[in-house]
Amino acid sequence: MAQRDAHQVADWKGQSGERWVAHQARLDARVAVFGQAAIEAAAPATGERVLDVGCGAGASSLALAARVGAGGHVLGVDISEPLIGRARALAPQDTPVQFRVADASSAELPGGAFDILFSRFGVMFFNDPTGAFAHMRRALKPGGRVAFVCWRGMAENDWVRLPMDVIKGIVPPTAPPDPEAPGPFSFGDPGRVDRILTAAGFTDIALAPFDASIPFGEGATRDAAIDDAVKMTFEVGPLSRALADHPDDIRARASAAVRAAFADLPGERSVMIDRATWIITARNPAS
Template sequence: MNEAMRDYWNADAGHTWAEMQARLDLSLSPVTAALLSLAAPMVGDRVLDIGCGSGETALALATVVGEGGDVLGVDISRPLLEVAEARAEALDSDAQFIEADAATLAGQGDRDLVISRFGVMFFDDPAAAFANIRTHARPEGRLRFACWRTPADNGWAGVPLKAVVPLLPPSAPADPLAPGPFAFADPDRLVGILETAGWQDIDLQRFDFDMLLGQGDDPLAAAIEFSMRVGPAARVVREGDAGVRAAAEAALRAAYAPYAADGRVALPGSVWLVSAHA
């Protein structure tokens, strides 16, 4: 993980995600449930959760594996880890959390399950990172993770981006292969990375869901506030003045209006659910 990425997740982004933990976990709950079902954790499993963030997946796993197993969550973001640790203490959970980079953290070859919900797309050298991650798995150990498909498949990202692009200064097109949320959107590239890293029996399943952005008395306002803090529109808030931010809010309101129904605003989400064995 490069220093820029580490700085990003320990500065404003990390604090924002920490503050929004409950909302983000609610929005991502369909993926969490699908990933845990695919992972099929068992009593006594030893689990490594990569990019564990605020601990949602690790805490759920700890309730399944019991005292005979163990769950270790790894992340580079101190703000998110502090939330995870506080949640574990409040729940009297046995889940443990450490600040470390999974790309280089030495493994002991003793993990039954290596899992990640959106924590593996940020490596500078993904093949090398996944090779190192394999050192944590026991022979035939399971790898299960979720990663985003393309922005075009994910309206929660594509719709607000299209709305605010006219408000952003000109910039070079983003490298789709660069570390970031959509780095593993190409299934052929993803399979190639895992094969190079030595993983076997690789399988990708498409999973589509409704990404909840806002609900309550004013779901549109809630969705706009969500997107002004997380995702492509957040850049406008960081870089623009008050006039630009007001224009972004108006653009998002117009863009989200067609998705408002039954007291909520939800946009399409789509991920790869990935399985492999060591």
């Protein structure tokens, strides 16, 4: 049986993208507060042009479009066809937004065209992050700004740390992950992010921690909320990948252990869980 590694790159063009589409409204709700913090850091002004990288189903692109208004423009780029399909379906008519299926690290982008390079959790998956950021920088105007949100390390993110810790004795051990391999936590090390952005030609690089406790599962009762949190954890994200190819008995034991861990978390008709991010800003040199 092919054993999966929890840190294996998400298959955005296939199953991961499809699962995100299936749970799009709930996933959007879970990350909205972090995206909003990144939008405030980007400070989009009326009439500006924004490139939203790894835009997924487009929630952040639509929020940015509302800020730049009819005189501005947002281009949302994502490698996943199903997610771009959902983004197009959700975009109201006459919104100044366009969605494109493309690999942001290599796709042809208009040169010097954008005021802002933005992303909500969409830039941690490049094989060559320095090359990707250098490529995307060329789409920015001189003096253009960067603002994106990404996860800090897994150790600080209970939504993954807790379930991954409790399944350790249940699933056979795998090799420790390479913290720099493409994946949700690959930008957790601030020194690494600084090195990548500096090598890609950006200046004025700043990282600010932004943490929030969010409802991870919800339901009519506390029990229903815990079940919901477990179900989502098994369907989307690192734990789902870690358990994907395991037999039902292992999955059932893992599910019971994750449920017990979530039951210790606060919440009434929810399971409140901490999430830790960086809000990262930078600038394209003026000339």
